[in-house]
């Protein structure tokens with residue numbers, strides 16, 4: 398369970414990006430975090446992961462995020478960055494996937510077994526020994542998801558997982574997300590994808606919550622979406 | 635591909651070279667690291683006029699090229715940017731040191747020319763040796779073996795990350811030069827007036843990316859040391875190789891083979 402209690406944050410003094418944000422995500426939920434560019438979606442995720450520190454309380458499974466339990470909490474959360482190039486820093490997909498499990502003191506054999514299992518599940522065996530900067534954008538996004546799954550997190554955070562993908566790769570990513578059993582928080586302005594993958598939607602606007610409810614209801618509300626620079630999902634239009 | 639992407643591609647080619655298989659590749663990374671350090675130390679220690687005595691040191695890299703299957707052409711191609719810089723070091727010696735030193739077929743050769751050639755050869759040998767080490771070992775095994783030699787973890791991680799971040803910076807540079815040239819068609823290079831802002835942007839963008847990368851490492855449980863792939867144990871042949879190399883280098887340092895051969899022929 399993840400809970401924000403009156404969280405505020407500013408990159409520069411006096412210019413609040415997140416303002417008095419409170420919400421709660423229960424175990425097993427899949428939540429879409431939607432909002433126009435600059436609404437603060439990425440910032441919310443980075444706060445949750447302790448990459449940024451703001452005011453207010455952030456609780457993960459009941460314990461407040463602080464320096465002492467940071468690494469324990471991070472272990473529960475898997476984060477897929479918006480830009481996969483910034484996520485993958487080892488030479489090959491395999492080495493990148495091994496990086497997390499090895500840091501968590503798994504033996505090499507165990508780690509490799511996990512890596513193989515994830516690759517097989519996602520149908521990515523062919524990528525295993527490829528060089529990270531020689532694979533396509535779509536493959537890279539899938540590989541980034543694979544590196545996170547190899548750590549077996551309880552909750553998965555994805556920042557705009559379908560951005561810059563062609564329709565085919567976008568579909569692959571959507572199907573993969575749908576099959577994940579974990580708690581999910583997915584940020585995007587690709588509302589069709591959110592409709593496909595999430596049960597609940599939080600609409601963020603200028604760092605505040607403008608709506609929070611069942612995906613079917615929020616994503617059907619044309620007036621609400623348009624007031625916050627979004628459009629109805631094509632499927633519902 | 636623009637120039638920067640080409641540079642990036644080359645960097646990844648080094649990884650490819652290192653992933654190949656040959657008796658040299660199969661040697662223990664520590665054996666290669668130590669022998670390379672010994673080689674460079676010995677090469678550097680030659681006196682500035684000892685051109686003849688230094689020349690036989692060329693044998694080692696030549697042998698390594700042969701056995702490892704790494705092509706000499708690739709080496710010179712990769713080194714094409716640093717090589718001239720290193721070679722330029724001794725360029726002015728001939729102007730300062732004009733006293734004739736030896737006579738080749740009646741032509742006087744000044745000490746300056748000899749010391750220039752010696753310096754150039756030293757530079758060339760050291761570069762080739764370092765290149766061969768990289769081309770047959772790979773950055774990860776190298777770092778792992780540095781750690782085993784008790785080089786501080788911080789330093790080794792720094793080395794590894796620098797190697798990785800060079801890639802990040804080159805990528806940003808590639809994107810930015812493309813963006814620049816699209817709006818300044820027909821212009822060669824980047825105009826001086828734009829250098830300041832260009833460099834500033836490059837730094838900011840690289841820093842942003844480096845920070846995201848570092849964040850992504852932290853999120854995956856990184857605590858200031860890498861878990862390098864296990865390296866097989868240091869075996870007898872590795873020890874023999876390392877010691878053998880060191881002995882031969884020392885021998886070549888003590889005994890001037892060229893002179894020896896010369897005196898044999900003359901007699």
Ligand SMILES: Nc1ncnc2c1ncn2[C@@H]1O[C@H](COP(=O)(O)OP(=O)(O)O)[C@@H](O)[C@H]1O
Pocket residue numbers: 408409414432433434435436437438439440441
């Ligand atoms: N590193 C930063 N420094 C200063 N301002 C930033 C930084 N990152 C983001 N911002 C600002 O914070 C706001 C929210 O950004 P972000 O969370 O990235 O939005 P989103 O992910 O919803 O597009 C934007 O106005 C953006 O300009």
Ligand SMILES: [Mg+2]
Pocket residue numbers: 438439440479556557
């Ligand atoms: Mg964002």
